[in-house]
Amino acid sequence: MAKLYSKRKLAQKKMLPKKETIRLILQYSCALNIVKIGNVNFDFIAN
Amino acid sequence: MAKSQLPDAQLVDKYVAGDENALAILIDRHQSKIYGYIYSKVSDRDVTEDIFQETFFKVIHTLKSKKFYSEEGKFLSWVLRIASNLIIDKFRNDKKMPLKRDTEEFSIFSNIKDTSLDIEKTLIKSQVDIDLKKIIEKLPHDQKEVIMMRYYSDMSFKEIADFTGVSVNTTLGRMRYAITNLRKVIEKNKIYLPS
Numbered sequence: 001m002a003k004l005y006s007k008r009k010l011a012q013k014k015m016l017p018k019k020e021t022i023r024l025i026l027q028y029s030c031a032l033n034i035v036k037i038g039n040v041n042f043d044f045i046a047n
Numbered sequence: 048m049a050k051s052q053l054p055d056a057q058l059v060d061k062y063v064a065g066d067e068n069a070l071a072i073l074i075d076r077h078q079s080k081i082y083g084y085i086y087s088k089v090s091d092r093d094v095t096e097d098i099f100q101e102t103f104f105k106v107i108h109t110l111k112s113k114k115f116y117s118e119e120g121k122f123l124s125w126v127l128r129i130a131s132n133l134i135i136d137k138f139r140n141d142k143k144m145p146l147k148r149d150t151e152e153f154s155i156f157s158n159i160k161d162t163s164l165d166i167e168k169t170l171i172k173s174q175v176d177i178d179l180k181k182i183i184e185k186l187p188h189d190q191k192e193v194i195m196m197r198y199y200s201d202m203s204f205k206e207i208a209d210f211t212g213v214s215v216n217t218t219l220g221r222m223r224y225a226i227t228n229l230r231k232v233i234e235k236n237k238i239y240l241p242s
Binding site: 014015016017018022025026028029030032033034036041043 | 067070071074079082096100103112113
């Protein structure tokens with residue numbers, strides 16, 4: 001019986017985002033530069 | 048202490064100070080919980096990817112603007128709240144503009160029809176219009192006037208009544224007689240007018 005219940009994992013593997021998504025987020029983070037001039041924030045995205 | 052073992056708050060501080068690697072550690076640490084949370088609400092992998100990405104874009108933007116999040120030391124709950132707001136936005140937008148996806152059982156093209164008339168139907172319609180106008184011409188003047196104003200000039204009964212100088216009831220009566228007479232002529236002459 002124990003085997004029957006423990007043979008297959010019913011719980012799914014951890015759900016993870018695609019590697020490309022993570023890479024894109026990190027690239028966005030590296031590229032984004034925010035400069036505050038007076039009261040206004042200016043966003044710059046480096047190519 | 049190795050950087051990967053630092054608490055969230057310190058990693059956030061490092062990231063704000065310019066350490067990009069700190070963000071990678073934060074994402075790696077919480078990605079499963081955040082992704083799983085979003086998926087549990089939207090039940091769609093592609094949408095989950097989009098919202099996950101959008102969530103971190105907002106996180107990055109907020110941290111780089113040095114705005115800081117209000118719940119200091121509770122990075123995960125802050126990120127989850129951003130994700131939750133984005134999910135609500137997504138549902139709101141979907142309600143306004145529902146998205147139907149093409150699947151094996153459902154094809155979007157089965158719901159799209161070309162409603163414009165084909166050549167045959169256009170010819171039939173123009174012939175019907177000509178026949179109908181010939182019959183209307185044979186009606187008494189007051190009845191013809193009401194039909195022409197109502198169907199060809201798209202005037203309301205009140206406007207027709209004002210224009211012809213009679214009451215609305217008289218106009219309605221004329222319309223009723225006009226329709227009855229049209230039916231009689233069509234039946235008498237066995238004219239076929241497809242709808």
